[in-house]
Amino acid sequence: MLKGRSVLLLVVCVGAGLQVAPAGSRRQTLPVSNEEPIPEVPLRPPNESSIPSGQLGDLIRLGRNIIINTPQYAAPYTGNALTCNDCHLKGGTVALASPLAGVTTLFPAYSARAGRVITIEDRLNECFVRSQNGKPLPDSSRDMIAMIAYMTWLSQGVPEGSTVAGRGLPRLKTPAHVDAKAGARLYAQRCSSCHGAAGQGVPGMFPPLWGPRSANDGAGISKAPKMAAFIKANMPPTAPGSLTVQAAFDVAAFADSHPRPRYNHAYDKF
Numbered sequence: 001m002l003k004g005r006s007v008l009l010l011v012v013c014v015g016a017g018l019q020v021a022p023a024g025s026r027r028q029t030l031p032v033s034n035e036e037p038i039p040e041v042p043l044r045p046p047n048e049s050s051i052p053s054g055q056l057g058d059l060i061r062l063g064r065n066i067i068i069n070t071p072q073y074a075a076p077y078t079g080n081a082l083t084c085n086d087c088h089l090k091g092g093t094v095a096l097a098s099p100l101a102g103v104t105t106l107f108p109a110y111s112a113r114a115g116r117v118i119t120i121e122d123r124l125n126e127c128f129v130r131s132q133n134g135k136p137l138p139d140s141s142r143d144m145i146a147m148i149a150y151m152t153w154l155s156q157g158v159p160e161g162s163t164v165a166g167r168g169l170p171r172l173k174t175p176a177h178v179d180a181k182a183g184a185r186l187y188a189q190r191c192s193s194c195h196g197a198a199g200q201g202v203p204g205m206f207p208p209l210w211g212p213r214s215a216n217d218g219a220g221i222s223k224a225p226k227m228a229a230f231i232k233a234n235m236p237p238t239a240p241g242s243l244t245v246q247a248a249f250d251v252a253a254f255a256d257s258h259p260r261p262r263y264n265h266a267y268d269k270f
């Protein structure tokens with residue numbers, strides 16, 4: 001199922017591992033790859049009706065279900081209320097919302113966060129132990145193989161060593177001054193109706209942004225730069241792109257000023 005892949009020494013777009021320098025410094029929000037840029041093709045996710053029948057089709061559908069409803073389909077490995085789909089929008093088919101199409105073509109790859117070459121299984125587990133505040137799945141488990149089957153199906157038409165346009169999140173420049181108080185006002189006006197006054201979300205409808213059922217503090221989304229990038233491109237869902245970069249950073253800083261679960265460093269190998 002997984003075709004042979006060349007080892008690319010690229011910097012995987014990781015979240016919290018990135019040391020994003022404070023406002024005003026030269027570093028921007030994304031890892032700086034000192035390797036060749038990755039070739040890109042347009043993001044054209046296949047139609048769901050093209051999922052094959054038979055055992056492979058069953059596996060692809062299971063993988064899709066896990067990604068769309070992680071707490072239900074991968075309960076033993078999930079430690080919060082989030083589902084992959086909360087950040088990898090529409091089953092991982094949306095540009096600038098960390099699409100999962102065009103990802104299987106890139107691994108194994110060097111990860112700056114892990115300091116070693118990681119597999120696609122490792123990369124999925126990285127999100128399980130951080131964004132999902134959960135536990136890693138065994139590489140050979142049916143659930144792991146199912147998610148990879150789904151992502152491989154999504155990545156059809158993307159050549160080995162290439163990815164899709166709009167991979168990851170937008171690259172934003174951190175503003176010189178980030179104002180969490182302005183972010184609090186904006187949150188009350190534009191976000192709390194869905195995510196709740198206490199960031200707790202609404203079970204099964206709106207994900208928590210902080211607090212005990214949110215991503216842990218090892219997750220990329222828990223840090224203002226990644227969260228701001230996600231918000232700028234995708235929130236509020238009724239008017240994505242309507243916030244300024246400044247507003248996205250302000251509201252992310254406000255969210256980031258609240259407690260969330262602690263990341264378990266026993267999982268540093270991911």
Ligand code: HEC
Nearest residue numbers: 013015082083084087098123124127131168169215220221
């Ligand atoms: C709270 C948000 C969040 C959740 C939930 C989440 N992820 Fe992620 N994921 C991210 C972010 C942020 C990145 C890094 C994106 C970037 O900047 O390139 C990422 C990256 C990835 C990548 C690598 C993408 C690439 O382009 O290299 C994979 C694969 C992935 N996640 C799979 C999953 C799976 C599977 C789940 C569910 C089990 C999941 N993620 C849940 C936020 C999340």
Ligand code: HEC
Nearest residue numbers: 085086190191194205206207208209221231235236237251
């Ligand atoms: C109309 C309801 C609604 C509004 C308003 C809204 N969101 Fe969301 N938000 C969602 C939904 C639903 C998701 C899950 C992704 C999806 O399905 O689009 C989400 C996902 C997120 C995530 C990623 C998942 C997580 O839990 O970390 C962040 C961060 C976020 N929203 C921040 C914001 C911010 C900041 C605002 C205000 C500027 C906002 N949202 C406004 C509904 C909303």
